Amino acid sequence: MSHTIAAVSTGNQVAAIGILRLSGDDCIEIAEKVFSRPLQSVPDRKLILGELFDIQSRAIDQCMAVVSRAPHSYTGENTVEFHCHGSPAVLAAGLQSLYAAGARPARRGEFTKRAFLNGKLDLTQAEAVIDLIEAETADAAANAAGQVGGRLQKVLLPVYDRLTDLCSHFHAVLDYPDEDIEDFGLSNYAASLRSDAKALYALLQTYGQGRILRQGVKTAIVGRPNVGKSSLLNALAGFDRAIVTDIPGTTRDTVEETVLAGSTRLRLIDTAGIRQTADTVEAMGVDRSRKALEEADLALFVCDGSQPLDREDREIIDLCLEAPQAIALINKTDLGSVVEPAELPFMQVIPISAGTGEGLDLLRNCIDDLFAGEVPCDGSILTNPRQYDACRRAYESLLSALRGLKLGVTPDALLLDVEAAMESIGEVTGATVREDITARIFERFCVGK
Numbered sequence: 001m002s003h004t005i006a007a008v009s010t011g012n013q014v015a016a017i018g019i020l021r022l023s024g025d026d027c028i029e030i031a032e033k034v035f036s037r038p039l040q041s042v043p044d045r046k047l048i049l050g051e052l053f054d055i056q057s058r059a060i061d062q063c064m065a066v067v068s069r070a071p072h073s074y075t076g077e078n079t080v081e082f083h084c085h086g087s088p089a090v091l092a093a094g095l096q097s098l099y100a101a102g103a104r105p106a107r108r109g110e111f112t113k114r115a116f117l118n119g120k121l122d123l124t125q126a127e128a129v130i131d132l133i134e135a136e137t138a139d140a141a142a143n144a145a146g147q148v149g150g151r152l153q154k155v156l157l158p159v160y161d162r163l164t165d166l167c168s169h170f171h172a173v174l175d176y177p178d179e180d181i182e183d184f185g186l187s188n189y190a191a192s193l194r195s196d197a198k199a200l201y202a203l204l205q206t207y208g209q210g211r212i213l214r215q216g217v218k219t220a221i222v223g224r225p226n227v228g229k230s231s232l233l234n235a236l237a238g239f240d241r242a243i244v245t246d247i248p249g250t251t252r253d254t255v256e257e258t259v260l261a262g263s264t265r266l267r268l269i270d271t272a273g274i275r276q277t278a279d280t281v282e283a284m285g286v287d288r289s290r291k292a293l294e295e296a297d298l299a300l301f302v303c304d305g306s307q308p309l310d311r312e313d314r315e316i317i318d319l320c321l322e323a324p325q326a327i328a329l330i331n332k333t334d335l336g337s338v339v340e341p342a343e344l345p346f347m348q349v350i351p352i353s354a355g356t357g358e359g360l361d362l363l364r365n366c367i368d369d370l371f372a373g374e375v376p377c378d379g380s381i382l383t384n385p386r387q388y389d390a391c392r393r394a395y396e397s398l399l400s401a402l403r404g405l406k407l408g409v410t411p412d413a414l415l416l417d418v419e420a421a422m423e424s425i426g427e428v429t430g431a432t433v434r435e436d437i438t439a440r441i442f443e444r445f446c447v448g449k
């Protein structure tokens with residue numbers, strides 16, 4: 001018996017349409033109490049025009065009701081949706097009257113949780129629904145949509161399936177010695193485990209891209225004091241996010257802002273100018289700058305083009321060249337430049353003026369070229385730290401199993417590793433290992449007929 005839950009599914013803003021959603025065993029009866037038309041016998045997924053009543057049975061909106069019966073609904077349960085006019089006041093009144101009629105407020109994610117519990121979505125898909133709703137760029141949305149469609153599952157399920165086979169075979173041979181089951185060929189298993197480990201490794205490699213898709217490109221703006229780093233952050237952000245003065249050492253802490261460069265989302269980090277300093281607070285800021293640079297996906301090296309490069313510039317350049325990607329910016333072109341692009345050992349050198357905005361479009365395009373398109377956005381990559389961690393553990397268990405095979409450990413010890421790998425994959429897909437192995441033993445080998 002599943003209690004009927006109700007919620008506004010479209011957010012609390014004025015809009016053309018707002019949807020009230022109900023899911024649970026009694027939802028059709030409950031919906032009928034607040035609606036002018038009978039719903040028991042209407043066909044599935046047909047829009048029915050009628051009136052929605054508030055708690056005092058006053059009509060508050062003309063709206064459409066649609067019924068989807070179990071199991072053919074998002075949650076797998078009976079559901080009813082009211083497509084109302086999108087007035088927060090109407091939706092709130094409608095919701096109150098649904099509560100009065102017997103529904104209870106839905107908790108966060110509860111519709112999707114029910115879909116998961118009813119087998120309509122697996123865990124990766126359920127998590128992807130949340131990612132899809134929260135996606136901030138088109139690419140992130142496309143990837144999440146792919147995960148909702150089960151792309152990640154397509155990578156993980158074959159691995160899980162082969163491991164289930166292997167385990168069930170081992171168990172069958174060990175636990176049912178009298179049955180006529182082919183003995184295990186350890187060398188076959190080694191090949192199969194190796195290819196599974198390879199598939200997981202390839203998936204783990206996608207996480208760097210996945211993190212960028214999810215959180216944006218971590219971009220550290222670095223350079224000597226006063227070259228115009230904070231001015232650049234402000235110019236890219238489109239407002240005065242960081243304090244800009246002509247006093248060297250103004251920025252003492254890191255300042256973050258998210259901006260879009262084409263379709264690429266950047267987490268820009270403005271840093272304190274890197275230099276030797278006796279000022280304790282500034283020195284801490286400089287340490288943070290170095291740390292931001294170490295963690296960055298992209299380093300934007302900024303120099304002041306109106307002055308020759310000096311030793312400090314060159315030291316910072318060396319640090320920047322260690323970042324996965326780096327672009328050099330010769331700033332203050334409006335003052336005339338004495339720095340030649342060839343003096344800077346970067347693949348990309350762009351003259352800009354944070355003051356006038358010159359060169360910033362070029363910079364945005366250059367960044368977008370570096371990062372957009374490189375990531376497959378079809379949902380086959382890992383974007384989520386929880387999923388990454390579970391896949392990493394699965395991979396390590398498989399490596400341990402392979403080491404065990406080499407050393408000639410007993411099948412029991414091997415099984416422990418393989419089952420641990422399955423458990424970890426199950427954390428991503430929501431599979432329950434014990435049941436799956438047991439089921440497979442009986443399905444495939446007809447043991448205990």
Ligand SMILES: Nc1nc2c(ncn2[C@@H]2O[C@H](COP(=O)(O)OP(=O)(O)O)[C@@H](O)[C@H]2O)c(=O)[nH]1
Pocket residue numbers: 223224225226227228229230231232243244245246247248249250251273331332333334335352353354355356
């Ligand atoms: N003429 C000119 N001045 C700039 C430009 N960018 C920054 N400045 C000036 O340089 C000084 C230092 O800028 P700021 O952004 O605080 O540098 P930071 O210390 O690297 O963060 C300020 O007086 C800015 O107005 C530019 O493109 N052209």
Ligand SMILES: [Mg+2]
Pocket residue numbers: 229230231242243250251271272273
């Ligand atoms: Mg600054």
